[in-house]
Amino acid sequence: MNNQITLFIFLLIVSVSSAQITISGKVTDNANQPISGANVYLEGTYDGSSTNESGGFSFETSETGTQTLVISMLSYEPHYEMGDVSYFKNITIQLVEAINSLTGVTLTAGTFEAGDNSKVSVLKPLDIVTTAGAAGDFVAALQTLPGTTTVNEDGRLFVRGGDASETQVFIDGLRVFQPFNATANNIPTRGRFSPFLFKGITFSTGGYSAEYGQALSSVLLLNTTDVPDQEKTDISIMSVGGGVGHTEIWGNESLSFNTSYVNLAPYEALIPSSQGVRWNSPYESISGEAVFRSKGEKGIFKLYTGFNHANLDIEQENINFEDFVRFQLTNNNLYFNSSYKHFFAKDWTLTSGASISWDTNDIGIVENRIDAKETGSHLKVKLKKSFSNRFSLSLGTELFNLDYKETFIAPDGFEFDSNYNDQLFAGFAESDIFFSNKFAMKLGARIENTSVLNEFSFSPRLSLAYQSSEKGQFSFAYGDFYQNPQSTILGYDQSLNAEKTSHYILNYQYLDNGKTFRAEVYYKDYNDLVKFNTELPQFDSQYSNSGSGYASGLDLFWRDNKSIENLDYWISYSYLDTERDFRNFRERATPNFASKHNLSVVTKYWVNKLRSQVGLSYNYGSGRPYDNPNTVEFLAEKTKSFNNLSLNWAYLIDQQKILYFSVNNVLGFNNINNYQYANTPNVAGVFDRQAIRPAADSFFFVGFFWTISTDKKSNQLDNL
Amino acid sequence: MKKSILLVLLLTITGIKAQDQYTRGMEKAMKLWSEQKIVDASNLFERIATAEMDNWLPYYYVAMVNTTASFGEQDEQKLSLQLGKAKEYIDIAKNISPNNPEILVLEAMTNTAWIAFDGATYGMTLSGKNVKLYQEAAELAPDNPRVVFGKAEWDMGAARYFGKDTAPYCKDIERSLELFATFKPESDFHPNWGQDRAKSVAEQCKS
Numbered sequence A: 001m002n003n004q005i006t007l008f009i010f011l012l013i014v015s016v017s018s019a020q021i022t023i024s025g026k027v028t029d030n031a032n033q034p035i036s037g038a039n040v041y042l043e044g045t046y047d048g049s050s051t052n053e054s055g056g057f058s059f060e061t062s063e064t065g066t067q068t069l070v071i072s073m074l075s076y077e078p079h080y081e082m083g084d085v086s087y088f089k090n091i092t093i094q095l096v097e098a099i100n101s102l103t104g105v106t107l108t109a110g111t112f113e114a115g116d117n118s119k120v121s122v123l124k125p126l127d128i129v130t131t132a133g134a135a136g137d138f139v140a141a142l143q144t145l146p147g148t149t150t151v152n153e154d155g156r157l158f159v160r161g162g163d164a165s166e167t168q169v170f171i172d173g174l175r176v177f178q179p180f181n182a183t184a185n186n187i188p189t190r191g192r193f194s195p196f197l198f199k200g201i202t203f204s205t206g207g208y209s210a211e212y213g214q215a216l217s218s219v220l221l222l223n224t225t226d227v228p229d230q231e232k233t234d235i236s237i238m239s240v241g242g243g244v245g246h247t248e249i250w251g252n253e254s255l256s257f258n259t260s261y262v263n264l265a266p267y268e269a270l271i272p273s274s275q276g277v278r279w280n281s282p283y284e285s286i287s288g289e290a291v292f293r294s295k296g297e298k299g300i301f302k303l304y305t306g307f308n309h310a311n312l313d314i315e316q317e318n319i320n321f322e323d324f325v326r327f328q329l330t331n332n333n334l335y336f337n338s339s340y341k342h343f344f345a346k347d348w349t350l351t352s353g354a355s356i357s358w359d360t361n362d363i364g365i366v367e368n369r370i371d372a373k374e375t376g377s378h379l380k381v382k383l384k385k386s387f388s389n390r391f392s393l394s395l396g397t398e399l400f401n402l403d404y405k406e407t408f409i410a411p412d413g414f415e416f417d418s419n420y421n422d423q424l425f426a427g428f429a430e431s432d433i434f435f436s437n438k439f440a441m442k443l444g445a446r447i448e449n450t451s452v453l454n455e456f457s458f459s460p461r462l463s464l465a466y467q468s469s470e471k472g473q474f475s476f477a478y479g480d481f482y483q484n485p486q487s488t489i490l491g492y493d494q495s496l497n498a499e500k501t502s503h504y505i506l507n508y509q510y511l512d513n514g515k516t517f518r519a520e521v522y523y524k525d526y527n528d529l530v531k532f533n534t535e536l537p538q539f540d541s542q543y544s545n546s547g548s549g550y551a552s553g554l555d556l557f558w559r560d561n562k563s564i565e566n567l568d569y570w571i572s573y574s575y576l577d578t579e580r581d582f583r584n585f586r587e588r589a590t591p592n593f594a595s596k597h598n599l600s601v602v603t604k605y606w607v608n609k610l611r612s613q614v615g616l617s618y619n620y621g622s623g624r625p626y627d628n629p630n631t632v633e634f635l636a637e638k639t640k641s642f643n644n645l646s647l648n649w650a651y652l653i654d655q656q657k658i659l660y661f662s663v664n665n666v667l668g669f670n671n672i673n674n675y676q677y678a679n680t681p682n683v684a685g686v687f688d689r690q691a692i693r694p695a696a697d698s699f700f701f702v703g704f705f706w707t708i709s710t711d712k713k714s715n716q717l718d719n720l
Numbered sequence B: 001m002k003k004s005i006l007l008v009l010l011l012t013i014t015g016i017k018a019q020d021q022y023t024r025g026m027e028k029a030m031k032l033w034s035e036q037k038i039v040d041a042s043n044l045f046e047r048i049a050t051a052e053m054d055n056w057l058p059y060y061y062v063a064m065v066n067t068t069a070s071f072g073e074q075d076e077q078k079l080s081l082q083l084g085k086a087k088e089y090i091d092i093a094k095n096i097s098p099n100n101p102e103i104l105v106l107e108a109m110t111n112t113a114w115i116a117f118d119g120a121t122y123g124m125t126l127s128g129k130n131v132k133l134y135q136e137a138a139e140l141a142p143d144n145p146r147v148v149f150g151k152a153e154w155d156m157g158a159a160r161y162f163g164k165d166t167a168p169y170c171k172d173i174e175r176s177l178e179l180f181a182t183f184k185p186e187s188d189f190h191p192n193w194g195q196d197r198a199k200s201v202a203e204q205c206k207s
Helices: A002-016 A125-129 A138-142 A265-270 B002-034 B038-051 B056-068 B076-096 B101-117 B119-140 B145-161 B167-182 B195-206
Strands: A021-028 A039-042 A048-050 A056-061 A066-072 A079-084 A091-094 A111-114 A121-123 A167-171 A174-176 A198-204 A218-224 A232-238 A241-250 A253-263 A277-295 A299-316 A325-343 A348-365 A368-388 A391-409 A415-434 A439-450 A455-467 A472-483 A499-512 A515-532 A543-560 A567-581 A597-607 A612-621 A642-654 A657-664 A674-677 A689-692 A699-709
Touching: A021 A039, A039 A056, A039 B038, A048 A056, A048 B038, A079 A091, A138 A198, A174 A325, A174 A348, A174 A368, A265 A277, A515 A567, B002 B038, B002 B056, B038 B056, B038 B076, B056 B076, B056 B101, B076 B101, B101 B119, B101 B145, B119 B145, B145 B167, B145 B195, B167 B195
Parallel strands: A021 A091, A111 A121, A167 A218
Antiparallel strands: A021 A056, A039 A048, A039 A066, A066 A079, A111 A198, A167 A174, A198 A218, A232 A241, A232 A699, A241 A253, A253 A277, A277 A299, A299 A325, A325 A348, A348 A368, A368 A391, A391 A415, A415 A439, A439 A455, A455 A472, A472 A499, A499 A515, A515 A543, A543 A567, A567 A597, A597 A612, A612 A642, A642 A657, A657 A699, A674 A689
């Protein structure tokens, strides 16, 4: 009997549970506009429906008691409503817009990104390396962006009136102490790194995050690839050398390495550089890079290492010497960079890393010898917490240690040692706040304490962005930036202060389906610049922080890869107005590296029939100031303008073999970078001069690139 | 004794009930999908997925519906939302059923939708990923018709792009047709698509 009652009750429950309750209501956005197509359902059950055109929904359920009603819709935050099912009747639910990284506002003032999915990417990784005239040097490709100044004979980045030392380079957030190959005066250098080990490049021309310091003008951030796609071997044979690269993958671990040998001797034998130089032994280098990555469930570890040995022996014309001046250089550079990123529960991320570099230069100038040794290390820990996709906070601390030793030996046996050691401690905090899809803010601050100068600094950073229309947005950035004086100066005088700039940047960006337009105006205020009373910094110079200056200008960028089929092009224009009093300047003036107008036009055209990509780049820089001692004015005259048209052609022989050909300055413009004047006037009382010109006007390059991979499909087009 | 029989009986009843619900739900979602009611189909698959946390199939279909709807989509915002959702559900499906060749083929399809939308932007980075996905899938299930067909079609596309002979891949397409003819899905709802497309590609091979 009892059992039968139990059975009856059970069956009753089963049937009761099949009794239906109707759940209904309406879904709107915060402007009370109905949302159709939203998914409304009771969590963990099959009961639910989609909203109709007027945002309404209605469905039956047999569930009882307390339930969770879920409302989910693309591009809105999911909404959860908890309560007894009987309450879910004629309810109205307002969904909150989700922060959308693709269409929402982004903080863009001062920043150029080259990445895959980022909205702020103006260049794709491939663009970096297929730009005519860049010849595989990603720094050269960045010089086609606005905000940079063409300084043909240097090869490094000169940003918005700043000199090359004002830009710092970071790999995976860690400082690279010597990012460029060592070279002689007036012989352009190249970046040490091959671009294909990196998945993303961020180039900031000002107003950057509090995470980075010790750069007055600009930071260049490189991120190594997390997980390579496939195993492959790359072989390259070039008119200037050769290289071998390989990627090996074991499960979650992978190793990529890349070695290359460059020797300019055969090229120089064929087409000798004739303009004011004689090579005794042209540039020769052997270099290797390797990245090891290990990806776990919760974290990723990376180790990057690079080695470079280079030597050259050159004689250069100098108006103050009867003979050519001999310059010999042997450089060794070893760099390690390791980082570990761990993802904790509740959206905490810990990033820690260390980098260390050893760099030695053995330099011979005429009969004098200089041996310099620099050891740098960087330790960094950063903790980030995302409270929601609207608010995140980063906190970090870092320690730099720099040890510099230099010995000068004159032929008469005179020796002078200079050295210094600096420990720089820094801490930073920064928050990203998205008030809505239209308005965002990044607010941060950085503190630094440097032992060599015994100085403490505080730098606020602020960045705001407002989306004014569907495709357009305004950004503003402000920041203070400090940088210690250069090693060569700190070795002689440590009573100086850090140099300082403040940036004010206003940016407008318009994005429309394959078309990008950016305009940026900025003002930079320089203070405490180092001055000295000799031509070059020397042990017996008098130093002070009495220099100052400003830079202001307008940068424009236009890119379009949609309007004409198979054609991709971009145009950059920079207007720069800058004056500064620094180094041995006798008054405020525009320095030689700052030309007023810079223009770059880069085009790439894919010819399907020929399986070729043809690229043309044109660079223009207006005349650069130089000082004529025959006049009373200081740095008042200007060279003629700089022009360069470069061409490249990549031909795919088949899927894995590429033939590559490029010519730099194909029209052979005779560019003049500067003038060098005699120290003493001639018999007529006039200071003689000679033009400083590139060692050769044009440069030719031919290469053959072969990739061997199991799928027989990849090629090195992205390495060129 | 009686009690335990009763318990078994009741468990069976509720079991059948739950299974029915799943079958009914899946059938209804399939029907909505075939009627091109993309949003409704995706929403229903999503509801089934949240109720059947251990079954990879509804997750697979949420991703599938959103991926197929993205081919030919010109609105970048809509495309990225749909493909973002597809990726999210593929990742969950992979967690439920690791080393599943069907999910890998679907993931490659999602990448292909990106490439079809903007080859210049996504081709270089995603095509390498697809090669790897098809390779992995072929190692796991060398005789799965969708794996054989998907890989062959992808390889053909690449060969055509480089002006190479596509004939060797036609043999693979033919082979996939043989495999399609004998393929038996594990259940009514396990993936069983692709035969029609393989036939039309095979036709192109002959012409």
